[in-house]
Amino acid sequence: MSLESIRYTRGSLDILDQLLLPLQTRYVKVDGVEDGWKVINKMQVRGAPAIAIVGCLSLAVELEKDNNSDKKVMRQEIEGKLNYLVSARPTAVNIKLAADELINLANSLSADETVTPEDFKERFISRIEGMLIKDIEDNKAIGRYGCEAILKNSEGDGPVRILTHCNTGSLATAGYGTALGVIRSLQESKRLDHVYCTETRPYNQGARLTAYELVHEKIPSTLIVDSVVSALMNSRRITAVVVGADRVAANGDTANKIGTYQIAIAAKHHGVPFYIAAPLTSIDMSLTSGERIKIEERPEREMTHVGVHRIAAPGINCWNPSFDVTPAALITGIITEKGVFAPDKLSEIESK
Ligand SMILES: CSC[C@@H](O)[C@@H](O)C(=O)COP(=O)(O)O
Structure with a gap:
């Protein structure tokens, strides 16, 4: 069975604390929007799709307990709470797009006189619950298209x-995964020989989380230090690079975890196809290019320490951007639930 990062039933949400993995498996209760903001900001839950889903579910949990019977007040509170959740982490677009969709829904439910406050609440919570199911279905489609x-x-x-x-x-999605979903699908096709995953300094999502998932799924795999990427491509035949995305601009420029850009440059140099695997909820057609993507800068402690141990010389200045933008020209294809698109053909998605 796959790892479960989000446990939800109506009125109750628990998330797997990713700060403790792989050594401890502990779930944290998310009792409403304030808790939702905190677990996202502290990175107890992370990964663009999971951030969006946990943020919205935290609102669903809060709404379930709310006895408000004034639709206009509900609408206004929902908008404020969603905007607050979006502020927890700035780069991933999924939560912003989900918030926009839910604010539109709240506006139309509030304006519709045939909708009672009870219907409003029911329909709003059901829409959020639908996101959880849709994300898994979308990831499975991404897996199939990417594998093909x-x-x-x-x-x-x-x-x-x-x-x-x-x-x-x-761990980064509602389940199955995006780039890791493609890897799962290749494994199911019996054509997968080996996966290499980077440590992903400074936060080590690769060493702590991807390695944990690969071992859990019994996928043949090897962990490498981030700086080994070029040497790996030079010495062992790599068929393709597949990574996720936090925000894809309309021209295909893609923000993803810091270090992605230099992997794409190495891939171009070695003639290795470089794919982004991301649901449509990661594509921000309102941005013409990646230049305008806001890049989150994280606390320097994430660089200077591993756990409680300091590894950097005290007194050194640090710069810790959490993401970088890979130019579209380095990307072979963007794998979505609607198929694989060349980065300059993203506008065709709408007609699919
Ligand atoms: C399916 S998640 C894709 C990306 O969100 C992922 O690769 C990534 O960059 C996650 O960053 P994080 O800072 O851990 O939230």
Whole structure:
């Protein structure tokens, strides 16, 4: 069974505390929006789709307990709470798009005189619950499309080797995963020879989380230090790189975990196809290019310490951007639940 990062039943939400993995498995109760903001901001839950889903579910939990019977007040509070949740982490677009969709829903439910306050609450919570189910279905479709594209592009019908970065699996999504979903799908097709995952400094999502998921799923895999990527491509045949995304701009420029950009440059140099695997909820068509993506800067302690142990010389200045933007020109294809698109063809998604 896959790892479960989100446990939800109506009125109750618990998330797996990813700060404690892989050494401890502990679930944390999320009792409303304030808790939701905190677990996202502290990165107890992380990964663009999981951030959006946990944020929205925290609102669903709060709403379930709310006895408000004034639709206008409910609408106003919902908008304020969603905007607050969006502020917890700035780079991933999924939570912003989910918030916009829910604010539109609240506006129309509030304006519709045939909708009672009870109906408002029921329909609003059901829409949020639907996101959980849809994300898993979308990830499975991403897995299938990604697997097909990689096998089609690889020479002959031999085994394939994949490199991935950061964590994009069950822990970063509602389940199955995006880039890790593609890897799962390749494993199911029996064509997967090996996966290499980077440590993903400074927060080590690769070493702590992806490695944990790969071992859990019994997928043949090896952990590498981030700076080994070029040497790996030079010495072992890598079929493709597949990573996730936090925000894809309309021209295909993609923000993802810091270090993604240099992997894409290495892939171009070595002729290795470089894929982004992301649901449509990670695509921000309102931004013409990646230049305008806001990049989160995290506390320097995440660089200077591993757990409680200081590893950097005291007194040194630190710069800790959490994401970088890979230019579209370095990207072979963007794998979505609607198929694989060249980065300059994202506008075609709407007609699918
Ligand atoms: C399916 S998640 C894709 C990305 O969100 C993932 O690769 C990533 O960059 C996560 O960053 P994080 O800072 O751990 O939230």
